[in-house]
Amino acid sequence: MTVLYSLKQIGDFWEFEKESDFEDFLWHNLETLLELKPLKRQYYIKGQYCDILAIGKNKELIILELKITEDRYVVQQLTRYYHCLLEEKPFFDQIDYSQPVHLIAILPSIHRDNLIDCKYHQLDIKLITFLMRREQEKTYFRFKQYETDYLYPEVQLKTQDNLLEVDLPQIPSKLKQIISKASEYEAQSILETRRKIFGFHKNISENVFLEESYTVLGKLSLLQKFVLMPEEINLFYFCGYLFQVRKLLVEQVE
Numbered sequence: 519m520t521v522l523y524s525l526k527q528i529g530d531f532w533e534f535e536k537e538s539d540f541e542d543f544l545w546h547n548l549e550t551l552l553e554l555k556p557l558k559r560q561y562y563i564k565g566q567y568c569d570i571l572a573i574g575k576n577k578e579l580i581i582l583e584l585k586i587t588e589d590r591y592v593v594q595q596l597t598r599y600y601h602c603l604l605e606e607k608p609f610f611d612q613i614d615y616s617q618p619v620h621l622i623a624i625l626p627s628i629h630r631d632n633l634i635d636c637k638y639h640q641l642d643i644k645l646i647t648f649l650m651r652r653e654q655e656k657t658y659f660r661f662k663q664y665e666t667d668y669l670y671p672e673v674q675l676k677t678q679d680n681l682l683e684v685d686l687p688q689i690p691s692k693l694k695q696i697i698s699k700a701s702e703y704e705a706q707s708i709l710e711t712r713r714k715i716f717g718f719h720k721n722i723s724e725n726v727f728l729e730e731s732y733t734v735l736g737k738l739s740l741l742q743k744f745v746l747m748p749e750e751i752n753l754f755y756f757c758g759y760l761f762q763v764r765k766l767l768v769e770q771v772e
Contacts, residue, residue, distance in 0.1 A: 523675060525650070525657065532650035532657065533626065537586045541569060543659070543675065544584065544624070548572055550673055551661055552622075554580055557609060564602040571609075578617035579603065585625040588710070593635035593643060596621040600641060618642055627710055628664050650675065 523543055524535040534540040541559065548556045554572035557579075561568040572580040581599050583592055600619060607615050621643045623632065628645055636643050645664040650657060660672040689697075693712075697705045 525675075527652075531626075532652065534586050537584060540584055540586055544582075545570060547673055551659075551670055557612065561608075563599075563606060563608070566599055566602050568599045568603070571603075573612060574617075574620065576617050577612070577614035579609075579613045579615070579619045580622060581619065582622045582624060585623070587625075588627045588629050589623075589625060590629040590631040592623040592625065593632055593639060596623060596643065597639075597641065620644065622646060624648060624661070630707075 523539045525532050526535050527533075534543070544551065545556055545559050548554050548570070552572075554574060557571040557573050558568070559570050561571050568581060569584045570582040572582060574580050581596060581603065583596050583599070585592060600621060604615075604619065607613075619642070621641055623643065624646045625632075626647060628647065632645055636645065647662050647664055648659065649662060650659050652658075657675040658672050659675045661670040662668070663670070689709075689712075693708075697708055700708065
């Protein structure tokens with residue numbers, strides 16, 4: 519039986535529409551994509567739900583946490599899973615607990631906080647991103663290890679016909695000015711956040727007015743207090759501002 523997955527396109531990028539689809543896909547392709555043997559999924563232990571547990575080549579335990587959006591707290595989440603599993607040591611007949619336990623976070627993009635957490639963490643944590651591309655009406659998927667840029671084997675992804683496409687408009691000149699003053703990391707983060715905002719709702723649009731202010735608008739007017747002047751914007755305020763915009767839009771649409 520062929521399993522079909524729903525995707526959405528935002529600009530030049532493809533994403534899973536639901537995290538459950540991503541989990542299904544990885545579960546059924548774990549050996550091909552990461553050379554790991556599936557053990558359990560959505561495993562409940564001490565109030566925690568582990569996305570996927572797997573077994574490595576030396577019978578070591580592998581803990582995987584999946585995200586379809588950037589997540590700054592994923593390392594802490596994996597740490598809690600590690601603690602609970604090492605306390606109870608389930609599946610003792612299948613896992614060699616004398617071997618190091620490996621933690622894997624899989625996300626579309628890496629937050630700076632993820633890198634800081636890993637830098638000072640004592641556990642073995644891998645950050646893995648994923649890439650999807652469309653070619654001749656077919657979708658291909660592969661993992662990429664963040665630290666080494668190692669590319670894992672590519673597999674074809676069977677998708678439903680109703681792919682959701684989100685148009686990403688040209689970057690306004692005012693936003694270009696903001697980005698030009700930012701670091702490379704900040705510029706990439708701003709553009710990634712902008713891309714995700716456009717995927718939240720079809721009525722979100724981008725407007726520049728009074729030649730001084732930059733904002734993102736939905737089908738209903740936003741309060742003036744959400745508008746930030748270019749000289750006041752840095753990455754922290756920009757991302758917080760977009761979160762406020764999204765929250766307001768969701769409340770108004772619902």
